[in-house]
Amino acid sequence: MSKEASNGDHNSAAKAPPTPSPLRFSKFFQSNMRILITGGAGFIGSHLVDRLMENEKNEVIVADNYFTGSKDNLKKWIGHPRFELIRHGTADFELCGNVTEPLLVEVDQIYHLACPASPIFYKYNPVKTIKTNVIGTLNMLGLAKRVGARILLTSTSEVYGDPLIHPQNESYWGNVNPIGVRSCYDEGKRVAETLMFDYHRQHGIEIRIARIFNTYGPRMNIDDGRVVSNFIAQAIRNEPLTVQAPGTQTRSFCYVSDMVDGLIRLMEGENTGPINIGNPGEFTMIELAETVKEVSFNLSASPPGCESGLVYFLSVAHCFLLINPEVKIISVENTPDDPRQRKPDITKAKELLGWEPKIKLRDGLPLMEEDFRQRLGVPRKN
Numbered sequence: 486m487s488k489e490a491s492n493g494d495h496n497s498a499a500k501a502p503p504t505p506s507p508l509r510f511s512k513f514f515q516s517n518m519r520i521l522i523t524g525g526a527g528f529i530g531s532h533l534v535d536r537l538m539e540n541e542k543n544e545v546i547v548a549d550n551y552f553t554g555s556k557d558n559l560k561k562w563i564g565h566p567r568f569e570l571i572r573h574g575t576a577d578f579e580l581c582g583n584v585t586e587p588l589l590v591e592v593d594q595i596y597h598l599a600c601p602a603s604p605i606f607y608k609y610n611p612v613k614t615i616k617t618n619v620i621g622t623l624n625m626l627g628l629a630k631r632v633g634a635r636i637l638l639t640s641t642s643e644v645y646g647d648p649l650i651h652p653q654n655e656s657y658w659g660n661v662n663p664i665g666v667r668s669c670y671d672e673g674k675r676v677a678e679t680l681m682f683d684y685h686r687q688h689g690i691e692i693r694i695a696r697i698f699n700t701y702g703p704r705m706n707i708d709d710g711r712v713v714s715n716f717i718a719q720a721i722r723n724e725p726l727t728v729q730a731p732g733t734q735t736r737s738f739c740y741v742s743d744m745v746d747g748l749i750r751l752m753e754g755e756n757t758g759p760i761n762i763g764n765p766g767e768f769t770m771i772e773l774a775e776t777v778k779e780v781s782f783n784l785s786a787s788p789p790g791c792e793s794g795l796v797y798f799l800s801v802a803h804c805f806l807l808i809n810p811e812v813k814i815i816s817v818e819n820t821p822d823d824p825r826q827r828k829p830d831i832t833k834a835k836e837l838l839g840w841e842p843k844i845k846l847r848d849g850l851p852l853m854e855e856d857f858r859q860r861l862g863v864p865r866k867n
């Protein structure tokens with residue numbers, strides 16, 4: 486009931502409506518939450534952009550230097566009135582959107598993802614990786630302090646190093662080699678976590694820390710070097726799946742939509758973290774290779790949204806075709822300091838965020854395969 490009607494003003498319908506403000510279509514007028522995503526052109530970042538853009542009250546700003554990300558991942562949003570790609574720093578293309586440069590922007594929330602995540606990329610220029618983690622996080626904390634924004638850091642299971650307890654919970658301090666080839670990333674993220682807590686204690690900044698475990702899904706860089714993208718690309722190209730020795734090392738793989746859901750819950754909730762976000766399903770690399778290649782399909786596991794009727798039937802057929810039963814699995818040399826086992830204890834995420842992953846590996850892989858086939862231009866043989 487309108488205010489006039491509730492006041493008993495029965496003539497209100499006859500009154501001319503007030504002139505609408507010309508500002509009503511302005512993006513600033515419509516938005517009530519300005520959100521910065523650093524690393525938003527990357528794999529997880531671009532899925533986070535998609536999810537946050539679904540809310541018409543959000544205005545999303547991305548800062549990225551495109552080292553491992555791509556504007557292609559954001560193409561559906563470029564030109565949208567609630568979306569902006571930041572260019573700051575110098576005129577040098579590489580430095581536009583680089584978090585190692587200070588950033589002046591008014592925002593309410595910062596999702597700080599910027600950092601190469603695949604070992605082959607973060608080891609390529611280790612000094613740049615550590616600068617991104619340390620100077621980049623300092624800059625984003627400085628921004629959060631200046632504008633009073635809440636900031637979420639995407640830390641990593643790599644802070645546990647080669648863990649001596651299993652599964653890993655958040656109170657474990659880790660077993661990291663401080664001078665190894667992975668240290669630029671592992672120690673960089675550990676310092677980033679320290680900076681987050683120091684800014685929180687010293688300046689009262691609202692912080693959130695997610696410790697992300699291995700995540701996979703559509704839009705991963707095809708030649709990114711991480712294990713799931715490697716195996717799927719190899720299976721589609723009919724190349725041998727390269728299991729790095731010994732192959733008994735384990736990882737736990739989380740589908741990207743579950744990850745994005747967990748990150749948003751953490752940002753919106755009341756807990757600083759650190760909180761593990763990952764899927765506790767644990768696989769050896771040999772088991773992962775077998776799963777990618779496998780022919781049989783578990784009928785109880787249909788992809789999300791494919792539970793009924795024809796769609797379900799098609800999803801089953803689709804999964805039969807995911808696999809390349811002919812593909813070989815070979816053992817290749819590993820790299821130093823590869824963690825031997827990893828599995829998140831997600832008790833905190835369940836209790837504090839009401840979050841747990843929904844998508845099993847067998848259901849997530851076909852969704853990723855579809856995307857890889859399109860990008861590789863290799864259609865299924867039906």
Ligand SMILES: NC(=O)c1ccc[n+]([C@@H]2O[C@H](COP(=O)([O-])OP(=O)(O)OC[C@H]3O[C@@H](n4cnc5c(N)ncnc54)[C@H](O)[C@@H]3O)[C@@H](O)[C@H]2O)c1
Nearest residue numbers: 524527528529550551552553554583584599600602699700
């Ligand atoms: N995907 C995973 O399995 C995983 C696991 C643990 C933690 N994480 C963390 O999540 C975040 C996103 O990972 P991802 O898998 O999407 O990786 P990604 O490499 O696809 O995305 C990282 C993005 O950051 C950008 N970037 C890198 N350095 C930058 C800089 N100096 N300034 C601005 N932008 C920069 C890249 O161009 C890219 O778009 C990272 O912080 C990563 O450490 C990811």
Ligand SMILES: O=c1ccn([C@@H]2O[C@H](COP(=O)(O)OP(=O)(O)O[C@H]3OC[C@@H](O)[C@H](O)[C@H]3O)[C@@H](O)[C@H]2O)c(=O)[nH]1
Nearest residue numbers: 602603604641643699711712715727728729734770823
């Ligand atoms: O082709 C391959 C690639 C990788 N592997 C193995 O697969 C396992 C996983 O390797 P990935 O490169 O995918 O990722 P890692 O788990 O080593 O590191 C990741 O950890 C979490 C995140 O912070 C980062 O995304 C990344 O550092 C390793 O044991 C590796 O030896 C293969 O067997 N074959």
